[in-house]
Amino acid sequence: MRVDEEHEYVDYVRAQLPRLHRVAWLVLGDRDRAEDAVQNALTTLYKRWGRRGEVDNLDAYVHSMVVRACLSDQRRPWTRVFLRDTPPDTAVEAAIGQVDERLFVGQALRRLPERQRIVVALRFLCDMSVAEVATVLGRSEGTVKAQTSTALRTLRELFEASPRAGLPMRRPA
Amino acid sequence: MNPEEVLRSHAEREVPPVRLLADDVLVTARRRVRRGRIRLVAGVAVAVALIAGVAFASPLRRPDGGPPAVTPTQPPVLPSRSVAPLRCVAAAVPAPPGLSAGQWAVHAIDPTGRFMVGGYGSAQSVTGLVLWKDGVPSRPAAAAEFSPNAVNRDGTAVGSTRGAGGERRAARFRDGTVAQLPLPAGATSSDVFAVNARGDAVGYAMLGDSGGVGLIWPAGGGFVEPSAGEGRTAQVAGVTDDGVVVGTARASDGATVAYRWSVDGGSGAPLAKGTAGSATTGGGDWAAGAAPLTRPRDPDELGPWHARWNLRTGAVEPLGLFTPYAVSAGGTVLGRATEHSSGLALWHDGGVTSLPLLDPARPAVWRAGITADGRTIVAGMVEGDKHDEFDNTRWTC
Numbered sequence: 001m002r003v004d005e006e007h008e009y010v011d012y013v014r015a016q017l018p019r020l021h022r023v024a025w026l027v028l029g030d031r032d033r034a035e036d037a038v039q040n041a042l043t044t045l046y047k048r049w050g051r052r053g054e055v056d057n058l059d060a061y062v063h064s065m066v067v068r069a070c071l072s073d074q075r076r077p078w079t080r081v082f083l084r085d086t087p088p089d090t091a092v093e094a095a096i097g098q099v100d101e102r103l104f105v106g107q108a109l110r111r112l113p114e115r116q117r118i119v120v121a122l123r124f125l126c127d128m129s130v131a132e133v134a135t136v137l138g139r140s141e142g143t144v145k146a147q148t149s150t151a152l153r154t155l156r157e158l159f160e161a162s163p164r165a166g167l168p169m170r171r172p173a
Numbered sequence: 174m175n176p177e178e179v180l181r182s183h184a185e186r187e188v189p190p191v192r193l194l195a196d197d198v199l200v201t202a203r204r205r206v207r208r209g210r211i212r213l214v215a216g217v218a219v220a221v222a223l224i225a226g227v228a229f230a231s232p233l234r235r236p237d238g239g240p241p242a243v244t245p246t247q248p249p250v251l252p253s254r255s256v257a258p259l260r261c262v263a264a265a266v267p268a269p270p271g272l273s274a275g276q277w278a279v280h281a282i283d284p285t286g287r288f289m290v291g292g293y294g295s296a297q298s299v300t301g302l303v304l305w306k307d308g309v310p311s312r313p314a315a316a317a318e319f320s321p322n323a324v325n326r327d328g329t330a331v332g333s334t335r336g337a338g339g340e341r342r343a344a345r346f347r348d349g350t351v352a353q354l355p356l357p358a359g360a361t362s363s364d365v366f367a368v369n370a371r372g373d374a375v376g377y378a379m380l381g382d383s384g385g386v387g388l389i390w391p392a393g394g395g396f397v398e399p400s401a402g403e404g405r406t407a408q409v410a411g412v413t414d415d416g417v418v419v420g421t422a423r424a425s426d427g428a429t430v431a432y433r434w435s436v437d438g439g440s441g442a443p444l445a446k447g448t449a450g451s452a453t454t455g456g457g458d459w460a461a462g463a464a465p466l467t468r469p470r471d472p473d474e475l476g477p478w479h480a481r482w483n484l485r486t487g488a489v490e491p492l493g494l495f496t497p498y499a500v501s502a503g504g505t506v507l508g509r510a511t512e513h514s515s516g517l518a519l520w521h522d523g524g525v526t527s528l529p530l531l532d533p534a535r536p537a538v539w540r541a542g543i544t545a546d547g548r549t550i551v552a553g554m555v556e557g558d559k560h561d562e563f564d565n566t567r568w569t570c
Contacts, residue, residue, distance in 0.1 A: 011195075043205050047202075155180075
């Protein structure tokens with residue numbers, strides 16, 4: 001890549017990093033993995049930077065690349081879609097039994113099957129439309145709608161069934 | 174409860190600030206592309222050799238018969254100096270009474286090792302202060318809404334509390350009370366990263382859509398916006414006991430330079446001549462941070478990713494892929510051994526010592542700190558699917 005093209009690439013990355021990081025973090029819930037996913041996507045972008053003119057909407061294209069990188073991360077058996085904020089902020093006050101909502105939502109999501117988990121993460125955490133999710137995941141819009149509906153129904157049941165207390169917080173001694 | 178509303182509300186939360194720098198992204202992308210080319214060349218060489226039916230004696234192949242090596246093309250992870258590793262012993266940090274392992278984490282230690290600070294969940298979505306003095310933890314009642322980032326040898330902790338609108342608000346805990354620090358008009362969120370022995374503190378404030386500004390809070394009161402020169406913004410990350418503030422000067426075109434100031438915000442100057450990058454931590458006569466060669470003559474040239482700067486001499490010492498989190502007054506750097514490695518390690522005199530884990534299942538670092546002599550380290554370690562659990566560890570080396 002020519003030096004002037006690299007300058008353009010760096011300028012573009014600099015402008016987009018906060019937004020891309022936010023998407024990755026919301027999907028993966030882990031800062032390190034989110035940054036890895038963003039780096040992976042932007043490395044692919046670097047390889048293709050000379051052909052950026054062939055893309056109608058570069059921002060949307062790169063957004064999809066980051067989502068795909070997150071999904072690739074999801075395929076590793078040791079990862080799951082879950083939400084985690086900075087650990088101290090996710091802790092709870094045991095005395096009054098209040099469970100932090102972030103942890104509460106994250107744990108509920110973890111109980112969904114992976115396909116449903118990813119769909120609701122993209123739909124409601126990344127604010128993507130049904131069509132956009134379908135495109136990114138390579139599924140039909142009908143499938144996305146059905147998986148969304150099933151996931152929301154399951155989440156509603158989980159939310160209503162949980163006393164929002166007593167969720168597992170501590171490791172075995 | 175409408176799950177859709179819950180999820181959308183969840184998505185509106187503030188996410189952790191991005192740590193990636195665009196220049197670092199470029200260097201990584203270059204390196205990976207280059208590695209890919211090398212692997213391709215190596216693969217072709219192997220195929221040609223096999224097809225030719227000759228004994229495989231390519232220098233790409235390791236003597237032990239292992240896979241083709243690409244090491245010669247990789248940037249140096251470490252300087253070549255040979256240094257005996259330190260011997261470090263891990264122990265659990267004393268738990269605050271009444272809290273389980275998922276409810277608190279240690280954040281930092283003061284340069285003498287007498288004080289440590291950490292956070293605990295004091296209520297829903299709220300972090301409170303845990304303060305250890307001589308190893309004994311307490312939860313000051315006045316600091317139930319205070320999330321600490323650093324503590325000095327007097328036990329003064331700095332970090333953030335919650336403002337009137339629930340926003341992150343720069344604050345200091347001292348003598349049993351939390352005080353909000355002064356901010357420029359229009360600040361929408363703020364935090365304090367570091368404090369020195371005198372009580373000078375450094376951090377930032379976000380000014381809505383106008384972006385952020387680095388701030389210095391001198392021990393005498395008030396605040397200062399350090400100047401990085403015309404057309405450049407200042408980001409500050411650390412302050413030494415000698416009153417040297419370290420950070421980054423960012424030009425309008427995005428180029429960054431590791432920078433220093435005095436605590437009055439003046440005397441701004443690069444840490445070293447011609448050093449691109451950013452200082453992310455400081456201590457004693459040292460600063461450490463990212464130092465990519467963002468504009469090399471050869472676009473494929475790979476430079477040191479990180480560096481340690483000597484604040485007295487301006488000398489720059491490459492750390493290679495060792496990623497610094499903190500630097501002690503003695504110059505020992507605490508960080509990750511490589512960009513993708515887990516666990517904590519110490520860089521000292523050109524050698525690296527990996528710190529043993531209490532539980533290998535939790536090798537990821539949440540927060541970490543080091544004493545002035547570089548011999549005591551604390552960190553909250555997390556990992557895997559159980560991110561609500563911590564191994565709060567104190568190493569003695």
